[in-house]
Amino acid sequence: MSERAFHTVAADAAGRLTDHWRALATGALPVVPPGPPGTTLKALPQRPPERGEDLADILEDTWRTIVPQLVHWQHPHFLGYYPTNNSPASVLAELVTAGLGAQGMMWSTSPAATELEQRVCDWLAHALDLPSRFTHESGQGGGVIQDSASSAALVAMVAALNRASAGRWRDHGTEGRLRVYCTDQANSCVPKAARIAGAGRPVLVPTVPGTQVMDVAALARRLDADRAAGLVPAAVVATVGTTVTCATDPVHEIGTVCRERGVWLHVDAAYAGSAGLCPELRDADARPDLADSYAVNAHKWMRTGTPCDVLWVADRNGLTDALGASASYLSDQSTDADEVVDFKDWQIPLGRPMRALKLWYVLRAHGLEELREVVRHDIRLAVLLASLVEQEHGLHLVTRRLGLVVFRAETDERTQGIARRLAGEPDILCTAATVDGRPVLRAALGSPYADETTVRRAWSIIRGHAAAVS
Ligand SMILES: Cc1ncc(COP(=O)(O)O)c(C=O)c1O
Known part of the structure; x- marks a missing residue:
């Protein structure tokens, strides 16, 4: 396909999208598709074409076959789950990101992608009034863009398990002794992350009766009892804005308990974290001054299309000790001289797109x-x-x-x-x-x-x- 044809079809796609957004704004579309399960499968051929098709036809089919069977998350009557926002700036950035096709697993594989991400994560840390140790500027911590709050929880958890076991988690797993703590109000991604990381089912700390927030005294008692029983409390996950009721755990108090006991505190602020943009909505009890990691989904309430979760850590070495991966083909001078950030060591996958352009545009x-x-x-x-x-x-x-x-x-x-x-x-x-x-x-x-x-x-x-x- 020629670049010229791309230009024409891309302009057509942009026009269709702006019409689609207008239709959402005027309520001309339903929120939920009409077809029963299997509707789209039935409309699609069972095998891929042998010969290439015209992009204009594929675009046409997108609107004929796919769009009518979507749930429209941008629709004003979409009130489900938590929002997954979008904006023209974010969409444009996704197109440019895809077009440039950079892969930023290491600084050396796309220097601007890494440095842009460092800068944009620092921008957002300042905008949310996060502790300065969460910034790259501090030289200690920093932010990294993950695909989701689930990945952020998993990444934070493995760092916590590794730290609690003085590095043994990397080679020996949890050895059945490392424990993770949260309440039953934590998002489903938290127990899932604990399971994947090898810590099994998390310990459920009770909530204060009549509320949906963690009972901090009960947490302290449980951590101490588990330690006395020979277990190793590794991570507590607190939530700012729980999924069911948007309740907020007393993060600062929990941080004190965790700090005294050397336990990693991860704060999941997937939805409500964006409210921290507004000074009048910042809650002193929810400040993550004593947290080890903090995650916000820009793709929920910040006009940035999914996926875009920003995870900040106070100690970048805690993360890279657990997640760092090396191989002969990954060796390079800047990495070896410890001069740069390689985001492959801050996430699960090796490769990564240029994740920050979207947030930068927005x-x-x-x-x-x-x-x-x-x-x-x-x-x-x-x-x-x-x-x-x-x-x-x-x-x-x-x-x-x-x-x-x-x-x-x-x-x-x-x-x-x-x-x-x-x-x-x-x-x-x-x-x-x-x-x-x-x-x-x-x-x-x-x-x-x-x-x-x-x-x-x-x-x-x-x-x-x-x-x-x-
Ligand atoms: C508090 C909270 N944490 C985590 C998640 C999971 O987010 P993600 O889909 O980015 O993994 C959600 C989703 O709504 C959430 O509300």
């Missing part, structure tokens, strides 16, 4: 002021939605934190009935979950196209379904 194109306004705007919409819930007879607001609204009906049966109806509704997507053993519905604001009108429209759909369930 931070520059929007500026911090606008990104703060995004957070404030979504919180205002959540406050509006929460007030609509409160005005509704028979529905109860469980909590509204940041852009998340959690609610239920007066009986569990009715909540489940509403959830079942909503699950079949193409024009809205909410997530059902459980709080204190009771079913709830979650609505998380975050679409770039959401405003007061779309919130009221979404609410009238939810309300209609609620009214149909007695």
